[in-house]
Amino acid sequence: MKTTLFALYFLTATSPVWIALLAVPQTDHSFSSEVAKNSGLIGIGILLMQFVLAARLPLTNRFFGLDSVMVFHRSMGIFAFTLLLLHPVLLAFGEGNWQLLYGLDQTWYIWAGKTTLLLLLVHILISVFRRSLKLSFERWRILHDAMAIGIIVLALLHSWYAGGDLSAFPLRILWVILGTAAITAFISHRLIRPRRLATKPYRVEEVQQESPNVWTLRFALPEGEVANHLPGQFHFLTFPNSSAVPAEEHHFTISSSPSLSGFIESTIKASGDFTSQVGEIQPGETAIVQGNFGRFSYALHQEESEFVFIAGGIGVTPLMSMLRHMRDVGDLRPVTLIYGNKTEADIVFRSELTEMRSTQKPKLRLEHVLSTPEETWSGEYGHIDGILLNRLLGGDLMKTGFYICGPAAMSVQVVNALRNLKVRRRNIHTESFSLTEDTAPTSSRSVWRKRATTLTVAITLALIMAIAVMRAGGATKPGDAHEHSHSHGHSM
Incomplete structure (x- = not known):
């Protein structure tokens, strides 16, 4: 099943170039221009799939574990940025038009593409250096979500109006499907699911000190629910009305056994900004709990x-x-x-x-x-x-x-x-x-994930080159390629 899910991810992320190949088997573009377009199409495909990877889907967690999925998500974000950065450089080279990179007299959708790259770079840097920048988790998350939405909207607008391949009806339909899937995953993960969970809050039943800076919180389960986690899994906790800690979502291990009924426990070390006051949480306070996640369990x-x-x-x-x-x-x-x-x-x-x-x-x-x-x-x-x-x-x-x-x-x-x-x-x-x-x-698990990441990158690059070879068969010279096939201008 892991291989099947991995193959499904790869085929979905690279589907834009497959559809482009089927819709227009050959163009009069140069090889460099085709590589540029394929890099852009797959780069956006990967960005759209980032929303699905981050949605904490039960299926991906069951077979891979959320930690592996999120590390893969981070690697794919960097890979997508690399492809999208190559897109304008190779396009300028293929068309012999270097003003595409530095010229100020550009149409709005070209500026949308340039802004996408800039936002994506800032997005990655903030994620990588969050601790160095002393950004709180919640502030980073708000920034992360807002920039991600902006990046996708600008990327879709750029490709829709600038991309010659997007004039083909099948590719436009694919863009609508992938865009809808990404937005649906985001809305479900960040809006619908939290509101649904908030209707069945857990209640803090006991706060017990285990060591000078470690506390165990016992949560009474909502009526009708039972502990169904595997021993060793973790969940996400939010305390929406606590005066002790911010109303931020953080993940903590479930330290209790799933064989006990009526409650679950998390044992938390007071170390960071959020956890430093965890011992001040009072019995009777409510918590929003999302889980369970992870594959770290002897039961497996x-x-x-x-x-x-x-x-x-x-x-x-x-x-x-x-x-x-x-x-x-x-x-x-x-x-x-x-x-x-x-x-x-x-x-x-x-x-x-x-x-x-x-x-x-x-x-x-x-x-x-x-x-x-x-x-x-x-x-x-x-x-x-x-x-x-x-x-x-x-x-x-x-x-x-x-x-x-x-x-x-x-x-x-x-x-x-x-x-x-x-x-x-x-x-x-x-x-x-x-x-x-x-x-x-x-x-x-780390070695498997690295191999999956390396395989994804290698096959994607080979696919970009192979489809470029197949489609560029009618090109005559680099400078003429783009104008011959499309009227949209300077992109995919």
Whole structure:
């Protein structure tokens, strides 16, 4: 199914050049002009599909995980910008008309195209450097959405009026279909779904302090609903009427077991602007909850006969959900939890983990690792690295599932260490608290995503060139090509 969905995405994003080829099999354009037009058509096709990728569709989350989809979304945005940047450069070269790039005496739809490129560049830079620019998540999101709509509207207007291929009726119909799909996905995701969820709010039932800067929020489910998440998944929370935190949407792991009824819990570390006041949220306040998301769950890998959970700091939360679920359902597979923190005071769920180890429900081996322990500490210390893993684990790890969640530096180090221990990539599962950054670049899902991205780019570029070769067969010389076929002027 993953391959099918990937193929469907690729065919949809590149459909403009296929339709253009079928509608006008050959033109009198130069090869460079055809490459330029194909780059522009596919660039806009990818931009339209960005709205679908970002819509948190259950189908894509089920097979890929929202984090993988959003990292892919980011890569495709950069690729689309590259194609759209090549479009005017190659078109100017193909037509021998460099004033297309720097001339001021241009029609409005050419300026619409230039504005699209400028907005897209700013859009990407703001997304990449959001933290450096000290933009809050909500402010960035408003900017992101507004600029995305502006980019698409300007790109569609530019291509509709400037593009010679858009004079073909089939391509105009495709443009309407793709544009409608993008707008529908955006409206559904940003307007309709939030309003629907707001009609069934969750209620904060309890706020419990787990460590000096970590709090667990327990939410009572709306009447008639049950917890249906997989252990290890996350959801999005918004507190619309709280005086403690802004009414912003943020994603947090569900730390409770889905086998419990009536409530769910999220354990949150007070670290950023939003979470710094999470302990001030009061019982009785309401929350809008959207979920569940993610594929970081032992429940998806029944073929694994034992588990090693490796956590850093608050990264223990999805693993705790899994341990609680294993305890509740009586899963007898052995688990080793290697849990890294700075000090003893930072250990979250310490008493519950100790109880699990003593009762062997689940069958748990617990190893705490402190980076800055006090002199009285007798356990493991330092960092979770290859030397420590080799000493604690050893043996045959072929049927062991490794689940890693923590800071990016730790995740990268642990994954590389496991690969050196000959652990297969498909047995290494990682979770990230970021939906835009790849925090474990050598894990199985990351490698698959990179291969999918590379394949998309490579096949797209080959397709652009191949269709340009087929359609440019009637061209005679670069300077004459564009005027011979179309009356719209200077674009696709």
